[in-house]
Amino acid sequence: xxxxxxxxxxxxxxxxxxxxxxxxxxxxxxxxxxxxxxxxxxxxxxxxxxxxxxxxxxxxxxxxxxxxxxxxxxxxxxxxxxxxxxxxxxxxxxxxxxxxxxxxxxxxxxxxxxxxxxxxxxxxxxxxxxxxxxxxxxxxxxxxxxxxxxxxxxxxxxxxxxxxxxxxxxxxxxxxxxxxxxxxxxxxxxxxxxxxxxxxxxxxxxxxxxxxxxxxxxxxxxxxxxxxxxxxxxxxxxxxxxxxxxxxxxxxxxxxxxxxxxxxxxxxxxxxxxxxxxxxxxxxxxxxxxxxxxxxxxxxxxxxxxxxxxxxxxxxxxxxxxxxxxxxxxxxxxxxxxxxxxxxxxxxxxxxxxxxxxxxxxxxxxxxxxxxxxxxxxxxxxxxxxxxxxxxxxxxxxxxxxxxxxxxxxxxxxxxxxxxxxxxxxxxxxxxxxxxxxxxxxxxxxxxxxxxxxxx
Numbered sequence: 001x002x003x004x005x006x007x008x009x010x011x012x013x014x015x016x017x018x019x020x021x022x023x024x025x026x027x028x029x030x031x032x033x034x035x036x037x038x039x040x041x042x043x044x045x046x047x048x049x050x051x052x053x054x055x056x057x058x059x060x061x062x063x064x065x066x067x068x069x070x071x072x073x074x075x076x077x078x079x080x081x082x083x084x085x086x087x088x089x090x091x092x093x094x095x096x097x098x099x100x101x102x103x104x105x106x107x108x109x110x111x112x113x114x115x116x117x118x119x120x121x122x123x124x125x126x127x128x129x130x131x132x133x134x135x136x137x138x139x140x141x142x143x144x145x146x147x148x149x150x151x152x153x154x155x156x157x158x159x160x161x162x163x164x165x166x167x168x169x170x171x172x173x174x175x176x177x178x179x180x181x182x183x184x185x186x187x188x189x190x191x192x193x194x195x196x197x198x199x200x201x202x203x204x205x206x207x208x209x210x211x212x213x214x215x216x217x218x219x220x221x222x223x224x225x226x227x228x229x230x231x232x233x234x235x236x237x238x239x240x241x242x243x244x245x246x247x248x249x250x251x252x253x254x255x256x257x258x259x260x261x262x263x264x265x266x267x268x269x270x271x272x273x274x275x276x277x278x279x280x281x282x283x284x285x286x287x288x289x290x291x292x293x294x295x296x297x298x299x300x301x302x303x304x305x306x307x308x309x310x311x312x313x314x315x316x317x318x319x320x321x322x323x324x325x326x327x328x329x330x331x332x333x334x335x336x337x338x339x340x341x342x343x344x345x346x347x348x349x350x351x352x353x354x355x356x357x358x359x360x361x362x363x364x365x366x367x368x369x370x371x372x373x374x375x376x377x378x379x380x381x382x383x384x385x386x387x388x389x390x391x392x393x394x395x396x397x398x399x400x401x402x403x404x405x406x407x408x409x410x411x412x413x414x415x416x417x418x419x420x421x422x423x424x425x426x427x428x429x430x431x432x433x434x435x436x437x438x439x440x441x442x443x444x445x446x447x448x449x450x451x452x453x454x455x456x
Contacts, residue, residue, distance in 0.1 A: 023422055023437050023444055030452050031097045034063075034073070055130035055138075058419065061100055062140055064125025068109035070142055072153065072231070073100040104231035108151070109144045121146050126247055131272070132256040139236075141259065145246040148261055150237035150272060157226040237275040242268050249299040255306040262299035267311060269323075281329050282311065282321070297412075298358050310360070310367060316353030318369060318378065336367070336378045338385050348400045348409065356412035361421050366438075370415035370426050373397070377424065377438060390436040390445070392428060 037043065046067030053062050061073040077099035112121040124144055131139035131150070138153040245263035252259045260281070261268050267282035282299075286292055294315040302308035307323045319332035340349060352372040359368045367378040369386075373393045376386035392413075396403065403409040415426040423444070425435045431451055437444030 023439060023442055025444075026423075026435070026446070028446070028448055029097060032100060033452065034071075034100075034102070051125045051128045051142075053128040053130060053140075058098075060103075060130065060138060062128045062130065064108065064128050064142060066122075066124040068107055068111075068123030068125060068144065069105055070108045070125065070128065070140075070151070070233075071105040072103040072138075074103045075099065076101050104153070104233060106151070106233040108142045108149060109147065112146070114146075127250050129250050129252050129259070131252055131259075141250055141252070143247050143250050143261065146240065146243060148239040148247070148250060148270075149235050150239070150275075151233050152236045153231055153233045155229045156232045158228050158230050159224050159226045162223050162225060237272070239270055239275050239278070242270075242278045248297060249311075251299060251301045251309070253301045253306050254304050258306075260299055260301060260309060262296050262311060264295040267296065267299050267309075279327070281323060281327070283328065283330070297355055300358050300360055302364075303360050303362055304364065310358060312355035312358045312369060314354040315350060316355055316371060318355065318358060318367060320380065334380070334383050336369075336383050336386075338376070348404065351404070351409055352400070357414040359416055361417050363421065366421075368415050368417060368424055370413050372409060372411070372413075375415055375424055375426050375434075375436065388438065390424065390434070392426060392434050 035047065035049075046065060046069075048066050049063050050066050051064035054060070055062075059075045061075075063071050063073075065071075075098065077097065108125060109123040111123045113119070114121055121144065125142055126145065127141075127143050129141045131141060133139070136155070140151050140153070142149055142151065239261070243261065243263045243266070245265055247261055247263050249262040250259060257273075258269055258271050261270065261278075262282075265283065265285040266280055268278040269281050270278045282296070284294070284296065294313045294317075297312050297314055299309060299311040302310070308320065309323070310318055310320045312318050315337075317335055317337040320334040320336070321329040321331075322333045323329060325331065325333070355369050355371050357370045360366070361368065365380055366387075367380060369376045369378065373391070373396075375390040375392060377388040377390075379387045400409060413427045415424060417424055417438070422437065422439055423435055424438045425433060427433045428447075431449050433448055433450060435444070435446040435448065436442075
Protein backbone atom coordinates (compact mmCIF):
# COMPACT_ATOMS: atom_id res chain seq x y z
CA UNK A 1 0.00 0.00 0.00
CA UNK A 2 1.38 3.42 -0.97
CA UNK A 3 -0.11 6.68 0.30
CA UNK A 4 0.68 10.14 -0.95
CA UNK A 5 0.79 13.36 1.04
CA UNK A 6 0.73 16.95 -0.17
CA UNK A 7 1.84 20.05 1.69
CA UNK A 8 5.33 18.81 2.56
CA UNK A 9 7.82 21.60 3.38
CA UNK A 10 10.54 22.15 0.81
CA UNK A 11 13.47 22.07 3.22
CA UNK A 12 15.48 18.93 3.77
CA UNK A 13 17.24 18.17 7.03
CA UNK A 14 16.78 17.10 10.60
CA UNK A 15 14.14 18.41 13.02
CA UNK A 16 14.93 21.89 14.27
CA UNK A 17 14.66 21.92 18.03
CA UNK A 18 14.69 25.72 18.14
CA UNK A 19 11.85 26.25 15.68
CA UNK A 20 8.32 26.55 17.01
CA UNK A 21 6.56 27.38 13.74
CA UNK A 22 3.74 24.89 13.16
CA UNK A 23 4.09 22.57 10.22
CA UNK A 24 1.57 22.84 7.39
CA UNK A 25 -1.05 20.13 7.58
CA UNK A 26 -0.65 17.12 5.34
CA UNK A 27 -3.46 15.87 3.18
CA UNK A 28 -3.25 12.09 2.83
CA UNK A 29 -4.77 10.33 -0.15
CA UNK A 30 -4.80 6.74 -1.34
CA UNK A 31 -2.34 6.26 -4.21
CA UNK A 32 -1.65 2.63 -5.08
CA UNK A 33 -1.85 -0.92 -3.85
CA UNK A 34 0.23 -3.87 -5.00
CA UNK A 35 -0.61 -7.53 -4.56
CA UNK A 36 -4.32 -6.97 -4.06
CA UNK A 37 -6.10 -10.29 -3.79
CA UNK A 38 -9.46 -11.19 -5.26
CA UNK A 39 -12.57 -11.55 -3.14
CA UNK A 40 -12.44 -14.88 -1.33
CA UNK A 41 -8.81 -15.51 -2.23
CA UNK A 42 -6.78 -16.86 0.68
CA UNK A 43 -3.48 -15.25 1.61
CA UNK A 44 -0.56 -17.61 1.11
CA UNK A 45 2.07 -17.63 3.83
CA UNK A 46 4.91 -17.22 1.31
CA UNK A 47 3.31 -14.07 -0.15
CA UNK A 48 3.28 -12.10 3.11
CA UNK A 49 5.67 -9.13 2.91
CA UNK A 50 8.44 -9.28 5.52
CA UNK A 51 10.73 -6.40 4.42
CA UNK A 52 10.36 -3.17 2.47
CA UNK A 53 12.84 -0.45 1.55
CA UNK A 54 12.98 2.68 -0.62
CA UNK A 55 16.28 3.80 -2.08
CA UNK A 56 17.61 7.24 -1.13
CA UNK A 57 16.10 8.92 -4.18
CA UNK A 58 12.65 7.42 -3.71
CA UNK A 59 12.70 6.30 -7.34
CA UNK A 60 12.94 2.61 -6.49
CA UNK A 61 11.12 0.37 -4.04
CA UNK A 62 12.07 -3.17 -2.99
CA UNK A 63 9.96 -5.64 -1.04
CA UNK A 64 10.85 -9.05 0.34
CA UNK A 65 8.45 -11.78 1.40
CA UNK A 66 8.40 -14.93 3.47
CA UNK A 67 8.93 -17.00 0.34
CA UNK A 68 12.43 -15.54 -0.12
CA UNK A 69 11.50 -13.42 -3.14
CA UNK A 70 12.46 -9.80 -3.77
CA UNK A 71 10.13 -7.68 -5.91
CA UNK A 72 11.28 -4.35 -7.35
CA UNK A 73 9.18 -1.34 -8.35
CA UNK A 74 10.17 1.93 -10.01
CA UNK A 75 8.58 5.34 -9.78
CA UNK A 76 6.96 6.64 -12.95
CA UNK A 77 5.07 9.80 -11.98
CA UNK A 78 8.18 11.98 -11.80
CA UNK A 79 9.05 11.63 -15.47
CA UNK A 80 7.66 14.71 -17.19
CA UNK A 81 7.69 14.29 -20.96
CA UNK A 82 7.17 17.99 -21.73
CA UNK A 83 9.93 20.02 -23.38
CA UNK A 84 11.82 22.73 -21.53
CA UNK A 85 9.92 25.46 -23.40
CA UNK A 86 6.60 23.92 -22.41
CA UNK A 87 7.71 23.73 -18.81
CA UNK A 88 8.77 27.39 -18.85
CA UNK A 89 5.37 28.41 -20.21
CA UNK A 90 3.55 26.49 -17.50
CA UNK A 91 2.46 28.85 -14.71
CA UNK A 92 1.85 26.17 -12.11
CA UNK A 93 3.60 23.04 -11.03
CA UNK A 94 1.48 19.93 -11.43
CA UNK A 95 1.08 18.15 -8.11
CA UNK A 96 2.00 14.51 -8.53
CA UNK A 97 1.26 11.70 -6.14
CA UNK A 98 3.66 8.78 -6.00
CA UNK A 99 3.04 6.20 -8.70
CA UNK A 100 5.10 3.05 -9.04
CA UNK A 101 5.09 0.17 -11.47
CA UNK A 102 6.38 -3.36 -11.29
CA UNK A 103 9.97 -3.77 -12.54
CA UNK A 104 11.12 -7.31 -11.85
CA UNK A 105 11.37 -9.99 -9.20
CA UNK A 106 13.83 -12.71 -8.32
CA UNK A 107 14.30 -15.53 -5.84
CA UNK A 108 16.79 -14.23 -3.31
CA UNK A 109 16.90 -17.07 -0.76
CA UNK A 110 15.91 -20.71 -0.63
CA UNK A 111 15.13 -22.80 2.46
CA UNK A 112 18.23 -24.44 3.91
CA UNK A 113 19.08 -26.87 6.68
CA UNK A 114 21.83 -26.52 9.27
CA UNK A 115 23.01 -30.09 9.76
CA UNK A 116 25.31 -29.21 12.67
CA UNK A 117 22.50 -27.70 14.73
CA UNK A 118 19.66 -29.69 13.13
CA UNK A 119 17.80 -26.48 12.40
CA UNK A 120 15.84 -25.48 9.34
CA UNK A 121 16.74 -22.03 7.98
CA UNK A 122 13.68 -20.48 6.40
CA UNK A 123 13.88 -18.37 3.28
CA UNK A 124 12.04 -15.36 4.72
CA UNK A 125 13.67 -12.01 3.88
CA UNK A 126 14.44 -10.14 7.10
CA UNK A 127 15.98 -6.94 5.71
CA UNK A 128 16.68 -5.23 2.39
CA UNK A 129 19.11 -2.34 1.92
CA UNK A 130 19.89 -0.42 -1.28
CA UNK A 131 23.56 0.18 -2.06
CA UNK A 132 25.34 2.81 -4.13
CA UNK A 133 24.38 2.87 -7.81
CA UNK A 134 27.22 2.19 -10.26
CA UNK A 135 27.23 2.34 -14.07
CA UNK A 136 23.43 2.58 -14.26
CA UNK A 137 23.13 -0.66 -12.27
CA UNK A 138 21.21 -1.01 -9.01
CA UNK A 139 22.76 -2.91 -6.10
CA UNK A 140 21.00 -4.16 -3.00
CA UNK A 141 21.62 -6.37 0.00
CA UNK A 142 19.08 -8.92 1.19
CA UNK A 143 19.29 -11.27 4.15
CA UNK A 144 17.40 -14.08 5.81
CA UNK A 145 18.28 -15.41 9.27
CA UNK A 146 21.79 -16.57 8.34
CA UNK A 147 22.95 -15.50 4.86
CA UNK A 148 23.39 -12.06 3.28
CA UNK A 149 23.49 -11.65 -0.50
CA UNK A 150 24.53 -8.78 -2.75
CA UNK A 151 22.43 -8.43 -5.90
CA UNK A 152 23.12 -6.47 -9.07
CA UNK A 153 20.12 -5.43 -11.14
CA UNK A 154 20.82 -4.21 -14.67
CA UNK A 155 18.95 -3.63 -17.89
CA UNK A 156 19.60 -6.16 -20.61
CA UNK A 157 18.46 -6.28 -24.20
CA UNK A 158 16.20 -9.18 -25.00
CA UNK A 159 17.75 -10.93 -28.00
CA UNK A 160 15.72 -13.08 -30.34
CA UNK A 161 16.86 -15.24 -33.24
CA UNK A 162 14.86 -14.93 -36.47
CA UNK A 163 15.00 -16.91 -39.70
CA UNK A 164 16.70 -19.75 -37.94
CA UNK A 165 14.74 -22.37 -39.91
CA UNK A 166 13.98 -22.85 -43.55
CA UNK A 167 10.81 -21.34 -44.87
CA UNK A 168 7.92 -23.38 -43.38
CA UNK A 169 6.26 -23.28 -46.79
CA UNK A 170 9.25 -24.85 -48.52
CA UNK A 171 8.68 -28.30 -49.95
CA UNK A 172 11.06 -31.20 -49.93
CA UNK A 173 10.43 -34.15 -52.18
CA UNK A 174 6.95 -32.84 -52.85
CA UNK A 175 5.83 -32.59 -49.17
CA UNK A 176 5.79 -29.82 -46.60
CA UNK A 177 8.67 -29.86 -44.13
CA UNK A 178 7.43 -30.84 -40.68
CA UNK A 179 8.41 -28.97 -37.54
CA UNK A 180 10.50 -31.93 -36.43
CA UNK A 181 12.59 -31.54 -39.59
CA UNK A 182 13.27 -27.84 -39.13
CA UNK A 183 15.78 -28.17 -36.31
CA UNK A 184 18.17 -30.91 -35.37
CA UNK A 185 18.76 -31.76 -31.66
CA UNK A 186 21.51 -29.11 -31.42
CA UNK A 187 19.15 -26.33 -32.51
CA UNK A 188 20.80 -25.84 -35.91
CA UNK A 189 19.14 -25.63 -39.31
CA UNK A 190 18.96 -29.00 -41.06
CA UNK A 191 21.33 -29.91 -43.86
CA UNK A 192 19.65 -29.61 -47.21
CA UNK A 193 20.12 -31.56 -50.40
CA UNK A 194 20.50 -30.00 -53.85
CA UNK A 195 16.76 -30.06 -54.44
CA UNK A 196 16.04 -28.19 -51.24
CA UNK A 197 14.96 -31.21 -49.20
CA UNK A 198 16.50 -32.36 -45.95
CA UNK A 199 19.49 -34.65 -46.07
CA UNK A 200 18.72 -38.18 -44.96
CA UNK A 201 21.01 -41.02 -44.02
CA UNK A 202 20.79 -42.36 -47.59
CA UNK A 203 21.43 -39.03 -49.32
CA UNK A 204 24.80 -37.73 -48.20
CA UNK A 205 26.21 -34.80 -50.13
CA UNK A 206 29.34 -35.73 -52.04
CA UNK A 207 32.60 -33.88 -51.67
CA UNK A 208 32.32 -32.30 -55.12
CA UNK A 209 28.87 -30.87 -54.45
CA UNK A 210 28.36 -27.38 -55.95
CA UNK A 211 25.57 -25.02 -54.90
CA UNK A 212 23.13 -24.40 -57.74
CA UNK A 213 23.10 -20.96 -59.36
CA UNK A 214 21.17 -18.51 -57.16
CA UNK A 215 21.68 -20.65 -54.08
CA UNK A 216 18.94 -22.48 -52.22
CA UNK A 217 15.93 -20.12 -51.81
CA UNK A 218 14.44 -22.07 -48.92
CA UNK A 219 17.55 -21.67 -46.73
CA UNK A 220 17.64 -18.51 -44.59
CA UNK A 221 20.59 -17.10 -42.70
CA UNK A 222 19.74 -16.69 -38.99
CA UNK A 223 19.63 -13.13 -37.66
CA UNK A 224 19.68 -11.75 -34.13
CA UNK A 225 17.62 -8.71 -33.19
CA UNK A 226 16.32 -6.98 -30.04
CA UNK A 227 13.70 -4.32 -29.60
CA UNK A 228 13.02 -4.31 -25.84
CA UNK A 229 14.83 -4.16 -22.51
CA UNK A 230 14.37 -6.25 -19.39
CA UNK A 231 15.80 -6.12 -15.88
CA UNK A 232 18.05 -8.98 -14.87
CA UNK A 233 19.15 -9.69 -11.28
CA UNK A 234 22.42 -11.48 -10.61
CA UNK A 235 23.89 -12.50 -7.28
CA UNK A 236 27.36 -10.96 -6.99
CA UNK A 237 28.35 -11.96 -3.45
CA UNK A 238 27.18 -14.38 -0.77
CA UNK A 239 28.17 -13.49 2.80
CA UNK A 240 27.57 -16.63 4.86
CA UNK A 241 28.70 -18.51 7.99
CA UNK A 242 29.36 -15.41 10.09
CA UNK A 243 26.37 -15.42 12.45
CA UNK A 244 25.47 -18.04 15.02
CA UNK A 245 22.17 -16.30 15.78
CA UNK A 246 19.43 -14.81 13.63
CA UNK A 247 20.38 -11.67 11.70
CA UNK A 248 18.10 -8.77 12.65
CA UNK A 249 19.82 -5.81 10.96
CA UNK A 250 22.03 -4.81 8.05
CA UNK A 251 23.14 -1.23 7.41
CA UNK A 252 25.29 0.36 4.70
CA UNK A 253 28.14 2.67 5.56
CA UNK A 254 28.48 6.16 4.11
CA UNK A 255 31.87 5.18 2.63
CA UNK A 256 29.97 2.94 0.14
CA UNK A 257 32.52 0.18 0.74
CA UNK A 258 31.44 -1.50 3.98
CA UNK A 259 28.33 -2.50 5.85
CA UNK A 260 27.38 -4.08 9.19
CA UNK A 261 25.22 -7.05 10.05
CA UNK A 262 23.85 -7.69 13.52
CA UNK A 263 22.39 -10.67 15.32
CA UNK A 264 21.30 -11.06 18.95
CA UNK A 265 24.81 -10.96 20.39
CA UNK A 266 27.26 -9.73 17.75
CA UNK A 267 27.79 -7.05 15.12
CA UNK A 268 30.07 -7.80 12.16
CA UNK A 269 31.72 -5.38 9.75
CA UNK A 270 31.95 -6.46 6.09
CA UNK A 271 33.62 -5.16 2.96
CA UNK A 272 31.22 -5.39 0.03
CA UNK A 273 33.95 -6.91 -2.16
CA UNK A 274 35.04 -9.58 0.36
CA UNK A 275 32.53 -12.31 1.07
CA UNK A 276 34.64 -14.82 3.01
CA UNK A 277 35.83 -12.57 5.83
CA UNK A 278 34.23 -10.18 8.31
CA UNK A 279 35.39 -8.39 11.45
CA UNK A 280 33.54 -8.73 14.73
CA UNK A 281 33.28 -5.23 16.19
CA UNK A 282 30.67 -5.77 18.94
CA UNK A 283 30.32 -8.91 21.04
CA UNK A 284 28.08 -8.91 24.11
CA UNK A 285 28.01 -12.69 24.57
CA UNK A 286 28.93 -13.48 28.21
CA UNK A 287 31.27 -16.29 29.13
CA UNK A 288 28.39 -18.00 30.89
CA UNK A 289 25.13 -17.73 28.95
CA UNK A 290 23.24 -17.79 32.25
CA UNK A 291 24.58 -14.28 32.84
CA UNK A 292 22.96 -12.96 29.65
CA UNK A 293 20.71 -10.00 30.48
CA UNK A 294 20.13 -8.31 27.12
CA UNK A 295 20.38 -8.85 23.38
CA UNK A 296 21.00 -6.61 20.38
CA UNK A 297 17.75 -5.71 18.63
CA UNK A 298 18.82 -3.25 15.91
CA UNK A 299 21.96 -1.62 14.50
CA UNK A 300 22.44 1.35 12.19
CA UNK A 301 25.39 3.23 10.69
CA UNK A 302 25.54 7.01 10.98
CA UNK A 303 24.38 8.59 7.68
CA UNK A 304 27.49 10.74 7.21
CA UNK A 305 30.21 9.66 9.68
CA UNK A 306 31.60 6.33 8.50
CA UNK A 307 33.20 5.57 11.87
CA UNK A 308 30.06 5.99 13.99
CA UNK A 309 27.22 3.54 14.49
CA UNK A 310 24.49 2.89 17.03
CA UNK A 311 22.78 -0.24 18.27
CA UNK A 312 19.81 -0.80 20.53
CA UNK A 313 19.13 -3.49 23.11
CA UNK A 314 16.24 -5.35 24.67
CA UNK A 315 16.71 -3.33 27.87
CA UNK A 316 15.68 -0.10 26.15
CA UNK A 317 19.12 1.47 25.74
CA UNK A 318 20.89 2.85 22.65
CA UNK A 319 24.68 2.74 22.51
CA UNK A 320 26.70 5.00 20.24
CA UNK A 321 30.15 3.66 19.36
CA UNK A 322 33.17 5.03 17.50
CA UNK A 323 35.16 2.45 15.56
CA UNK A 324 38.29 4.63 15.79
CA UNK A 325 38.63 3.91 19.51
CA UNK A 326 39.47 0.22 19.22
CA UNK A 327 39.11 -2.78 16.93
CA UNK A 328 36.59 -4.41 19.28
CA UNK A 329 34.09 -1.77 20.34
CA UNK A 330 33.32 -3.15 23.80
CA UNK A 331 33.08 0.34 25.22
CA UNK A 332 30.48 2.76 23.96
CA UNK A 333 31.00 6.48 23.50
CA UNK A 334 27.49 7.33 24.68
CA UNK A 335 24.50 5.44 26.01
CA UNK A 336 20.95 6.78 25.71
CA UNK A 337 18.61 5.37 28.30
CA UNK A 338 15.57 6.66 30.09
CA UNK A 339 15.34 5.75 33.76
CA UNK A 340 11.96 4.71 35.14
CA UNK A 341 10.55 6.64 38.08
CA UNK A 342 10.92 4.79 41.35
CA UNK A 343 7.96 2.55 42.12
CA UNK A 344 6.71 2.48 38.53
CA UNK A 345 8.33 -0.82 37.52
CA UNK A 346 6.22 -3.87 36.87
CA UNK A 347 6.57 -7.34 35.36
CA UNK A 348 6.07 -5.85 31.87
CA UNK A 349 8.39 -2.85 32.23
CA UNK A 350 11.45 -4.44 30.66
CA UNK A 351 9.43 -6.22 27.93
CA UNK A 352 7.75 -3.06 26.64
CA UNK A 353 11.01 -1.10 26.96
CA UNK A 354 12.76 -3.33 24.41
CA UNK A 355 13.66 -1.27 21.33
CA UNK A 356 12.71 -2.91 18.05
CA UNK A 357 14.12 -0.33 15.62
CA UNK A 358 16.33 2.77 15.48
CA UNK A 359 16.94 5.32 12.73
CA UNK A 360 19.32 8.26 12.38
CA UNK A 361 17.97 11.54 11.08
CA UNK A 362 19.65 12.84 7.94
CA UNK A 363 21.39 15.48 10.00
CA UNK A 364 23.90 14.69 12.74
CA UNK A 365 21.76 15.33 15.77
CA UNK A 366 18.80 13.00 16.26
CA UNK A 367 18.07 9.30 16.69
CA UNK A 368 14.57 7.86 16.50
CA UNK A 369 13.73 4.70 18.46
CA UNK A 370 10.63 2.51 18.63
CA UNK A 371 9.60 0.38 21.58
CA UNK A 372 6.30 -1.40 22.04
CA UNK A 373 4.46 1.56 23.54
CA UNK A 374 5.99 4.64 21.95
CA UNK A 375 8.33 6.48 19.60
CA UNK A 376 11.20 8.42 21.16
CA UNK A 377 13.34 11.13 19.63
CA UNK A 378 16.83 11.42 21.11
CA UNK A 379 19.31 14.28 20.84
CA UNK A 380 22.84 12.87 20.54
CA UNK A 381 24.00 15.63 22.92
CA UNK A 382 21.58 14.57 25.69
CA UNK A 383 21.79 11.02 26.96
CA UNK A 384 19.56 11.14 30.04
CA UNK A 385 16.15 11.41 28.35
CA UNK A 386 14.55 11.76 24.92
CA UNK A 387 13.66 15.24 23.70
CA UNK A 388 10.24 13.98 22.61
CA UNK A 389 8.07 10.94 23.28
CA UNK A 390 5.18 10.06 20.98
CA UNK A 391 2.61 7.69 22.48
CA UNK A 392 1.51 4.99 20.05
CA UNK A 393 0.04 2.13 22.09
CA UNK A 394 -0.77 3.86 25.35
CA UNK A 395 -4.38 2.68 25.03
CA UNK A 396 -3.12 -0.90 25.27
CA UNK A 397 -1.48 -0.46 28.67
CA UNK A 398 -4.50 -1.88 30.61
CA UNK A 399 -4.38 -4.97 28.33
CA UNK A 400 -0.73 -5.91 28.80
CA UNK A 401 -1.66 -9.15 30.56
CA UNK A 402 -3.75 -10.31 27.60
CA UNK A 403 -1.06 -9.22 25.16
CA UNK A 404 1.50 -11.23 27.10
CA UNK A 405 -0.69 -14.34 27.10
CA UNK A 406 -1.01 -14.34 23.29
CA UNK A 407 2.61 -13.17 22.72
CA UNK A 408 1.49 -9.96 21.00
CA UNK A 409 3.55 -7.96 23.46
CA UNK A 410 6.66 -9.24 21.66
CA UNK A 411 5.57 -7.87 18.27
CA UNK A 412 8.13 -5.63 16.60
CA UNK A 413 7.42 -2.37 14.78
CA UNK A 414 9.72 -0.25 12.63
CA UNK A 415 10.01 3.53 12.48
CA UNK A 416 11.23 6.17 10.02
CA UNK A 417 11.77 9.87 9.39
CA UNK A 418 10.05 11.68 6.54
CA UNK A 419 12.23 12.79 3.65
CA UNK A 420 12.52 16.31 5.05
CA UNK A 421 13.07 15.09 8.61
CA UNK A 422 10.14 17.10 9.93
CA UNK A 423 7.93 14.12 10.76
CA UNK A 424 8.26 10.60 12.12
CA UNK A 425 6.09 7.57 11.42
CA UNK A 426 5.55 4.06 12.71
CA UNK A 427 3.12 1.18 12.33
CA UNK A 428 0.44 -0.19 14.62
CA UNK A 429 -2.30 -2.80 14.63
CA UNK A 430 -5.49 -2.99 12.51
CA UNK A 431 -3.80 -1.66 9.35
CA UNK A 432 -3.05 1.66 11.05
CA UNK A 433 0.09 3.80 11.09
CA UNK A 434 0.88 6.93 13.09
CA UNK A 435 2.53 10.15 11.89
CA UNK A 436 3.87 12.78 14.32
CA UNK A 437 5.42 16.21 13.88
CA UNK A 438 9.04 16.07 15.06
CA UNK A 439 9.75 19.81 15.32
CA UNK A 440 9.73 21.60 18.65
CA UNK A 441 6.24 22.70 19.63
CA UNK A 442 4.50 20.61 17.01
CA UNK A 443 1.28 18.93 18.14
CA UNK A 444 0.68 17.05 14.89
CA UNK A 445 -0.44 13.47 15.54
CA UNK A 446 -2.26 11.64 12.78
CA UNK A 447 -3.66 8.12 12.75
CA UNK A 448 -4.04 6.78 9.22
CA UNK A 449 -5.39 3.56 7.81
CA UNK A 450 -3.55 1.78 5.00
CA UNK A 451 -6.64 1.08 2.94
CA UNK A 452 -8.37 2.13 -0.27
CA UNK A 453 -11.28 3.39 1.82
CA UNK A 454 -9.72 4.57 5.09
CA UNK A 455 -11.95 4.90 8.14
CA UNK A 456 -14.90 3.43 6.25
